[in-house]
Amino acid sequence: MAVMTYREALNMALREEMRRDGRVFVIGEEVGLYEGAYKVTQGLLKEFGPRRVVDTPICESGFTGVGIGAAMVGLRPVVEMMTFNFAIIALDQIVNTAAKLHYMSGGQFNVPIVIRGPGGPAAQLAAQHSQSMETYFYHVPGLKVVRPTTPMDAKGLLKSSIRDDNPVIFIESETLYPVKGEVPEDPDFVIPLGKAVVRREGKDVTVIAYMGMMYRAMEVAEDLAKEGLSVELVDPRTLRPMDTETIIGSVRKTHRLVVVEAGAGFAGMGSEIASFVTEQAFDDLDAPVERVTGANAPMPYARNLEKLKTPSKDKIAAAVRRVCGANGG
Amino acid sequence: MPRTVLEPRFHLEHLSILDSEGHLDTALEPKLSPEELKSLYRAMVLGRRLDERMVRLQRQGRIGTFAPIKGQEASQMGSAFALRPTDWMVPSFREAAAMVWRGWPIEKLLLFFAGYVEGGQPAPGQRDLPITIPVATQLPHAVGLAYAAQYRGDDAVVMVFFGDGATSEGDFHEALNFAGVWQVPVVFVCQNNQWAISVPLKKQTHSKTIAQKALAYGVPGVQVDGNDILAVYAAAREAVDRARAADGPTLIECVTYRLGMHTTADDPTKYRSEEEVKMWEQKDPLTRFTAYLKERNLLDPGLEQQVDDEIGEAVRRFEATPPADPRTVFDHVYAEMPPHLRAQREELARRLEEAGTPPPPEPAAAPPRATPMRGQRLTRR
Numbered sequence: 001m002a003v004m005t006y007r008e009a010l011n012m013a014l015r016e017e018m019r020r021d022g023r024v025f026v027i028g029e030e031v032g033l034y035e036g037a038y039k040v041t042q043g044l045l046k047e048f049g050p051r052r053v054v055d056t057p058i059c060e061s062g063f064t065g066v067g068i069g070a071a072m073v074g075l076r077p078v079v080e081m082m083t084f085n086f087a088i089i090a091l092d093q094i095v096n097t098a099a100k101l102h103y104m105s106g107g108q109f110n111v112p113i114v115i116r117g118p119g120g121p122a123a124q125l126a127a128q129h130s131q132s133m134e135t136y137f138y139h140v141p142g143l144k145v146v147r148p149t150t151p152m153d154a155k156g157l158l159k160s161s162i163r164d165d166n167p168v169i170f171i172e173s174e175t176l177y178p179v180k181g182e183v184p185e186d187p188d189f190v191i192p193l194g195k196a197v198v199r200r201e202g203k204d205v206t207v208i209a210y211m212g213m214m215y216r217a218m219e220v221a222e223d224l225a226k227e228g229l230s231v232e233l234v235d236p237r238t239l240r241p242m243d244t245e246t247i248i249g250s251v252r253k254t255h256r257l258v259v260v261e262a263g264a265g266f267a268g269m270g271s272e273i274a275s276f277v278t279e280q281a282f283d284d285l286d287a288p289v290e291r292v293t294g295a296n297a298p299m300p301y302a303r304n305l306e307k308l309k310t311p312s313k314d315k316i317a318a319a320v321r322r323v324c325g326a327n328g329g
Numbered sequence: 330m331p332r333t334v335l336e337p338r339f340h341l342e343h344l345s346i347l348d349s350e351g352h353l354d355t356a357l358e359p360k361l362s363p364e365e366l367k368s369l370y371r372a373m374v375l376g377r378r379l380d381e382r383m384v385r386l387q388r389q390g391r392i393g394t395f396a397p398i399k400g401q402e403a404s405q406m407g408s409a410f411a412l413r414p415t416d417w418m419v420p421s422f423r424e425a426a427a428m429v430w431r432g433w434p435i436e437k438l439l440l441f442f443a444g445y446v447e448g449g450q451p452a453p454g455q456r457d458l459p460i461t462i463p464v465a466t467q468l469p470h471a472v473g474l475a476y477a478a479q480y481r482g483d484d485a486v487v488m489v490f491f492g493d494g495a496t497s498e499g500d501f502h503e504a505l506n507f508a509g510v511w512q513v514p515v516v517f518v519c520q521n522n523q524w525a526i527s528v529p530l531k532k533q534t535h536s537k538t539i540a541q542k543a544l545a546y547g548v549p550g551v552q553v554d555g556n557d558i559l560a561v562y563a564a565a566r567e568a569v570d571r572a573r574a575a576d577g578p579t580l581i582e583c584v585t586y587r588l589g590m591h592t593t594a595d596d597p598t599k600y601r602s603e604e605e606v607k608m609w610e611q612k613d614p615l616t617r618f619t620a621y622l623k624e625r626n627l628l629d630p631g632l633e634q635q636v637d638d639e640i641g642e643a644v645r646r647f648e649a650t651p652p653a654d655p656r657t658v659f660d661h662v663y664a665e666m667p668p669h670l671r672a673q674r675e676e677l678a679r680r681l682e683e684a685g686t687p688p689p690p691e692p693a694a695a696p697p698r699a700t701p702m703r704g705q706r707l708t709r710r
Contacts, residue, residue: 062503069473106450165664241667
């Protein structure tokens, strides 16, 4: 184990996979000479050269399409979106080709592509650059969608994504890049896609969260422990396909569920989780499922309004208390 | 000196070798053997007869909507004929003749337009992408295929087809731009058939030609008489050779005409005149090539019958295919079957069994993958 930043963990994953497999190459805007807008590709051009670390013109649809073409014939491109907000320019390529080609070719072509970059609420990046983009992708059959919360997850999940034979949408976070944590240095360390993790054991209530919201929920769990509430924290890590088994298992244990998500709540991840938990574990629930979500509005630019838009610790704590029937809930 | 005249060092050619009056430019006539000429002709006749048969099949409700190629046989066959089997062909949705020439079985094409997944499944090792329905999205894929060839040191060339309408899409620009910057081995073939459904070329672009769009990307562009099989072949030959020699991409504009409808769901009499269609019928690519071959005594009198028999056999095989199994709807969503899809597949299988449907087949195993590119080639990147 070594302590490193989330950004360094991603860099390590890329470097290890590029050393391991000559088919892996990185492509995107500013990934080479500039080493990435957020420096995730630091040092890669120097080690692997311009054939495998490819700076492109500014055209998300184009370089995603090029990556898809290269993936069809067996290469393993890792496409960097400078931010995931730009990925919607490439939505047709992602949704109509990357996600569909395996199906429409009757299994003859795979598209083993990873599309990665930061997304989700950041710090004062405003409405067009600060939004939870995962919702646009996890609706699509054929895509896998990953949101890694910790540096360890960032490394283990990115390596699995690169080795996966399907298109993987891998959304990091601007605000998590400097976060430090323990990361195994073993180049064989991977975390399988489609597996959730219980980050904190508890018995009174299950709270599901990922990325920045998970860090916030952890603080809430510690605070509520002082009030005698035992919170279990589950991080789905892969949003599609989702590890429903771990989530249902946790709900069967705690009988209460709160889902926290940073994005706007309408048709969000919380709605889907509330829905399958109700379908599969209705009789186990002692209270209605609560969702704590971002406001259903674009992200404001002003710092004070931005703070109001995303779920606060107080809002999360209040929801937990409510489902537990505790004071202040 | 506020205004300096730049002298762009590019020029544009229009190539015509065998015109609709039967005049032949012998200096430009490509060197094709009698056997090659005959197989080209056969592929064009097959394309025409299959097209006519498919329209009838569609009208009878035996296949679904499709895009007829009538009138465009020369522009697609002249291009595809310049490829080796080890090259890649990336079609749009109006290249039936070229697809069959490349080895796509006719019944598979029919299966595609009847909605069978097998219709989109190239044979293992076949270097063809399946039909692309979205407009222009296949152009960046072709650049990606060519980048992969360059990456691996393969000598494969990639040929991608699209229509005049596709040149207005962003993906056309992005693909040409990439191909120019990277100098990858791609031949872009635009079948300019004058109409994007009801939108004529003059409403698609104010540019005098489509070929000239290449120049802005630093890529050679050429316009050819797309109904002149010899001219199309000559232009494609040159472009394919250039790509293989690592001298970069080319844009070929084949000026042709869609004699039929956009798709079988379209009625072109609503937006274009009979005179215009009649004028283009005079330029039919088959008429002039037939005359050319007749003069060389290369016409085989039994060809039409032979081709019709081949099509008839394929239609029979196609119609003997049992309907798609509902359980297969969950296959190939992912490279492996995730638990939620397996559960849904099993539930459907159980319900079908309860309803007396025969037991489910195992999830289809993926067929052997198309062989990845191999080989050696120097690139000048």
